Amino acid sequence: MKIAVIGCTHAGTAAIVNTAKLYPDATITVYERNDNISFLSCGIALYVGGVVKDPDGLFYSSPNQLADLGVVTKMLHEVTEVDAKGHKLRAKNLQTGEELEDTFDKLIVTTGSWPVVPKLEGIEMDNILLCKNYNHSNTIIEKAKDAKRVTVVGAGYIGVELVEAFQMNGKEVTLIDSVDRILNKYLDPEFTDAIEHTLTEKGITLALGQTVQKFSGENGKVTKVITSKGEFETDLVILCIGFRPNTELLKGQVDMLPNGAIIVDKYMQTSQKDVFAAGDSCAIHYNPTGKASYIPLATNAVRMGTLVARNLVRPTTPYMGTQGTSGIKIYEQNIAGTGMTETSAADEGLIVEAVVLEDSYRPEFMPTAEKLLLKVVYEQATRRIVGAQIMSQVDLTQSINTISVCIQNNMTVDELAFIDFFFQPHYNKPWNFLNTAGLQALRPVEVKAPALV
Template structure:
């Protein structure tokens, strides 16, 4: 059995490692454009900010480790074309320019994603950088050393993490986003307003509801960002406006969503029976809606990559879908979300009802007790839980992993009210705040319905 794998970050490394262990007789060949594998891009801002001092900790494998498993590694090789009928791939050695042809029995596409780069006037000026891989992280660190004013375009997770890193290192920071608030894909306004106030108190300039019109510079160096309603001097710009699936190679070969994300079945199989796919290049079943969605997260990628290995010989282990569960630590705040927010539900034209709990995370007799804000979103007809968000200076983010399980299991808000959670004054209240969300829902409905 010859297995070819294109790309080796989260999903690719998980697939290759598991396949090598499960099928020692298989001939596995990996094609990777970069000079490294398995970079944890979710740690990029920590590396830029100096929290991670040894960047090798951001790699959980290496070409050498994969080779020890008997895998053939072709680093800095770019696959240019695939012939799915003859099961042939055509690649180029990016160092020597040599052309290579190879065959496969099974093909695994784990080509990941790439930062969106809008066609903005002046975007080719120096010191306008992307934030995705290890080499880009090193460039950001190098250029930031000589920059006093830094502009981050895009207020998602990576964008706000970089804002924190630059502000802590003494930079004058501006954050620009076309949405009306930061982190709008993950949290509702009641949560993001708290983080925004904290940013502004730290001297960070928030330019929300603004889109970049052009970049201006002196010579080849960027010096100013012009938006639809403002102008900002800058020495360095980091573009963090989102990611797109890196799937140009397979367009027309396998089925995709409109944005190019590869559609796979529950066994990670594409529309072509001998081609599998996993990770940021794929769509995944989003459990709150039951439909395919593009949710590029490392957690999704490693699960999907592992399932490729489990199912590549025969379908045995289905994917359970995702809630898009994620968490973030910014300054003093810990926040996490799973499933639908009211904002995302409105965009999807889904009618939901929400319940918000605010209380201290442990009893008042304890020396310290931090405020916790929890919001749970449900289907008002079935009362099933569809989403949850939490924010606190205490680290209560694991509660959102619990809520993710509730969504995946199809639990109702009524069942949540009486789930058995422990009580210990160091950690929580006699009634856990998750229970209280369920109790609040029952009081709101002014009835005690039968459990579904």
């Protein structure tokens, strides 16, 4: 069996390693256009902020490790054309310019995603940078050394993590987003209001609800960001607007979402026989809605990549879908969420209710009993849990993994009230806070008075 793999990121690495182990007699060739593989891009802010000192720890595989598994890795080779039906591809050696053709029995597409780059006046100027891969992170670190004022465009996870890192390194930081709340895709206002207050207290300028219109500068270097509501002087701009699936190679050959995300079945196969896909280049089954959605997360990617290998020869292990579970640490606050926010549920037309709990995570008689903020979102008619969010200075984020399992299994908020959790005063209360949220959501019991005889 001859297998070709395009791209070696999270999903690609998982697919390649597992494929090599499951099919030791297969010939596996990997095409990667970068000079490195398996970079943990979710660690960029930690690297930029100096928390991670040795970037080697952000790589979890290498061409040499893959070679030990019998895999041929062609680094700095860009695939320029794929004939999915004809089982052929063309690639270009980016060092020599040489072009080659190859055939395959099975194709694994793990081309990932690429940052959204808006077509704005002045965007080609120096010191306007992207934030996605290892080379980007090194450029950011180098450019930031001489920058006093840093502007981050995009208030998603990466953008918020970067402004924290820059602020802690003594920079004057501005965060711009066209939406009026940070992290709006992940958290409801109860959480984002508190986080925004913290960022503002740290001296970070929040320029929300305004759109970047153009950049201006001197001698080819950016000095100002002009938005729909004002101007911001800057020495460095980092674009974190979002990501788009990198799927041009298969356009018109496999089914895709309107944004270009490849649609796969539960066995990771595309609409074209013998062509599989995984990771940020794909749409994925989103359990809260039952629809295919674009949710680029490393956790989704490694699961999908592993499943590609298991299903490459025959359908074996189906994907169970995702809740889009994620987490972030912002200063002292540990934050996590899963499934839908109340806001996103409304956008999808779901009629939901929510319970919000503010409580101490363990008994108040303990030396410390830090507060937590928990929100559980559930469908009104069915009582099915569709999402949850938590924030605390104590790391309680693993509880969101528990809620993720609840959503996975279509559990109701009423069942959450009575799930069996252990009690130990070091860790929680006799009623775990997840139970307490469920109890608060319970409907009152109707008691009818006995009929008079």
